[in-house]
Amino acid sequence: MERHFGMDWLRIGAFAILILYHVGMVFTPWNFHVKTAQPVEWLSAAMLISNPWRLTLLFVVSGYASRALFAKSDGVRGFFASRTARLLIPLAFGVVAMVPPQTWVELATQHGYGQDFGHFLLFDYFRFTSIDGVGVPTWNHLWFVGYLWTYTAVLALLLLIPRPQTLQHWFDRAFGGWRALVLPALYLVLSQVVIFHRWSDSQDVIHDGVAHLAYFPAFLFGFGLARSRPVMAGLVASWKPAAAIAIASYAFGASLELLYPGNQVPPEWLSTPMLVAHQLQSWSAVAALIGIAERYLNHDAAIRPTLTEAVFPFYLIHQTIIVLVEYWLQPLGLGAGGEFFVLVVATIAGCWAFYLIGREVSWLRPLIGLRRRARPATAPRHDDSPMVAGDTWRRRRDRAQPDPA
Template identity: 20%
Template sequence: MEAIHLESLGTIMNVSMKQDTTQRIHSWDHFRDAIIFLVFIWHCASIYGSRTRNRWFFSDQETGILFDIFVFASELFLMPLLFYISGHFAVASIEKRGAGSFLADKARRLLIPFVFGVALLIPINFYLNRRAQGSISPGYFRYWIGTYFAQDIGPAHLWFLYVLFFFCAVYAALWAAHRWLAQGKSSLFDVPSEPRPFFLLVFGLLTAMAMTVAMRAAGYASWAHVFGFPLFAYQPSRCALYVFYFFLGVYGAMRGWTWANGSRVHVAAWASLLGCASVGLMVFRARFGAHVEGSLWLILCNAILHAFATLGALGAFATGFRLWCNRPFPLTRLFTANSYGIYIVHQPILVWLQYLLLGIRISAYLKFVIVFAVAFPLSLLASHFVLRRLPVLRNVL
């Protein structure tokens, strides 16, 4: 099987970067799997935070403060790190395939699942949203044919796929231009290196500046639509981070970064940066709230805390997994093979379970455990035995 890497989050999910032709860097598999797993938990938890439930498809009366903390803190780094990993693996693929073949492969592996999910999976989320609000009578098929495509269509969690495809298209154009200007010379550096603290410090400051500009123009967590079309939604302030992290992944792969120069002290330092910046941002947002967007200095402080929390997470995850998890784990093999399918299919399954638990007066923590314990194996089974056997997705996932 050809080495189709994580740049597509597709077979993204099945192949690792290689240090040479014989040695596999397993830490990249586990790094990727951990982020996908945390995204799954994030979606399970969002409905049960008192502050986060209002951003979900519907609200549950039962809440817990730990869900607010987890959702807030993990939201700072989950998607940027997924874009980082995607950018890292894009380099090996485009060097092997060339720009045209690379982009065609990305279109197949990203856009086909996107269209499939938006047409057949995401409608379940919005249907249950309307049912929870009592604004629609029973009858899913009638809703799907009429109301969904006319009024409710949206990407939900699949926005990642078309944003990643756009980044891949930009990268392919830049790569092709470099090849033309350099007369076919490879973009890879001859001597591998590792990330340096000063470089990462400058990178963190640049991402903070980019977030400041985006927040000044569009707010901290607001969503926008491409040409006003609701199917293509994005968050301007977060996309500033995503662009930087995708191309940091590209640059790191070109330089041969493996994060192998870290130690336990480095992991502790990166984790401390993540923890301090996350807590600082929580306190900051609790103190200033909506007033942040009205002051340039408050926006800058917000952006710096957010940017360095994300950077701390990158250092902690990349160094920690390289240090302790650079070996195969047989127990995670099935998850690794299905992680892309799980990403595609999991949300309607867990939203359905959350809907079934509405109105049941039990602890939010118990509801979370039920949703996770049922939705996770169902998502794994749905990916392995359903999605991967469908003709339209068989050669994509």
Template identity: 35%
Template sequence: MNQGDFVKEQQKERFHALDNLRVLAFGVLILYHIGMFYVLDWGWHIKSDTQFGWLQDVMLLTNQWRMSLLFLISAMVLGVLLKRYPQWTVVRERTRRLLIPLLFGMVVIVAPQVFIEGTVNEIFDVSFFQFYGQYVNPVTTWLPEHQSAIGLLTWNHLWFLPYLFCYSIIIAICYPLLARLASAWPASLDKPHFFMTLIIGLTMVVWLALRQDYPTTHDLVNDWYSHAKYFLVMLTGFIIVSRPVIWSQLMTHRRVLLIVAMVMYAVIIAYRHDAFGSLSEDEQNSPRFLLIVATVVVTNHWCWLGAILGYGKKYLHYRGALTRYLNTAILPYYLLHQTLIVVCAYWLMPLALPVWIEFALILSFTALGCAAGYELVRRVSWLRPCFGLRQKASGQASQIDRAETVKAIAKGENSA
């Protein structure tokens, strides 16, 4: 095998691992959102009458890194596309595949969530159609305390799309500069202990400087801690795909990363259960304590991401038919899943079923609803752009669309 073939083989392996990791990441997201219905004390759109405190410990396992993983994978896909296609072609594709589904999702898909949340929490008592007329009216005077700059319209779980769009556009526009910086990246920083120390240190600065003053809001405008955190994750993904040796190093050291991640998670759980004794408010706000917390939380965050990438490269480099199917279906699944969860949970609440039966029904309804929704969408030409799918080719396809039929990496655009 010559050098060119070797590089192509390495690229193919990486891309297949990303496809599989993406599917697993969205599967975790669906389970997490079902868990939000049952977890004690954590606010959500609607809550079960039966809630579990122990579920917090389980959900904290992924809570620290699940969305970062999606941003990381998206950035790696973006980095490869920018190497292959003109940056403005990529900008156009990202705009089409992210903004159109976002607008459609806000107007159509999210509306039942908002209606059910308002009904259950006794914010209003009207029919869905009365509510919807006000929901899509940007100058409505109804429920002013619940409005934003665009009225009652909201993106709820779809916040990932506008954030990803903004970060992607910035990276695409700055690609020539970023590519030069990646080329000038010191080879010594490719070593995992240096690389992880660098990104952990930078994230700790973000955590300490912004987290308390700018708590997460998902409103895009004032969410500065989230922006700094996730944009740093995006830049890290871009560097990893630009410096393939880093991913190889993460694979080599995946066991160490997993062990450190598990230890940090155990420390977090132990602290939550007062294993280290109770601390006064002054002690909890002291610079020393905040530095310790930042070290544990951020190390936990990045070691899980590093371990996942490492194990993904080692064991998920195959290309299966199910993965090919689900990678195309991921964005429709993402758009639909939370509304299906909320609707099904709302229907089942009056029945007071045993929790395990209710959970199984919600999970089944969500999975089947996503599958049925995707199968409908892919067959209706005018719906396809609303869910981020390409129009069926008629005549000459665009350069990037043509390539997507034969190159596994371009399928990643459907998941962004």
């Protein structure tokens, strides 16, 4: 498989938006681990620009990347072992080392918890219970990693089942052309609105079945898309109508958010139209973004490899930085604008520091989701035998030749 730079840029952009989204959560009336004293009610409408589709896009892109990784792996076992190491080790490290400050700040600022962080970490965090309704230990924003590993495990099992050689062809036929936009949108409306009426995720991998009905098919769609020219061509051809549907759906949802700000509840008869608009925006935005990525972004840049590698470490640490910085800012009285500016700058700087330091420390690399560095090649053994000497001379000669590319 050729590397698709457009999908790399989508992944980078999606995680960048996620970081800004979590900064915004500090200021909206929605529940979060730390809240400002100066909420901005209209910000909820702005958050709806990405709220419906950000996770769906991440699962599609993850499925796409999984196909590329599977193509380079030593069979299903090698693929699953590699993904397990790259996902579960950082997840475990995050639950133990990165998430506890978030939970302590939430308990201290919103639930009256009176102990310091050291006491909390040593005596309360690993009690496997709940403190004033907050479960400990927990994974908070790292639930995405747990879901992604679960979907990878199911995918690995599916790949072990004998399957027809024409399975990719069936995918191409099913979702080629306009169907790449229409069929997934109809499926989401049917499964998430008509049948189950889903408003939110529980972020509990065992009891979040309705969310799995949305996210796991998105992951599988990305896996199939990675080898499907007809489906990709259909997304390119339909990105403009997809963008129009996404904008119209957002306008409807944002209007209701502004009409009923904060904790005000819209009339019951608006419940179903709101959910329909949410799901239509969810898929149409993803379809439009993939079409744009294929059409306009499928080219490389010098910074792309670094950003591609940095995305996962950024994701692991960003929310802890946001929560801690806001906790320290609260007594300063900077106002919403000042807090937002400091949060954005501090989060970006902290994420870069976490990545740049972590990538240089060999034992930290797997803990933050990076591959172990290859060991340097052993120096060639000096030998006077004709075969080795001849090979050495040929290697020197070959290195002296100009690169045929």
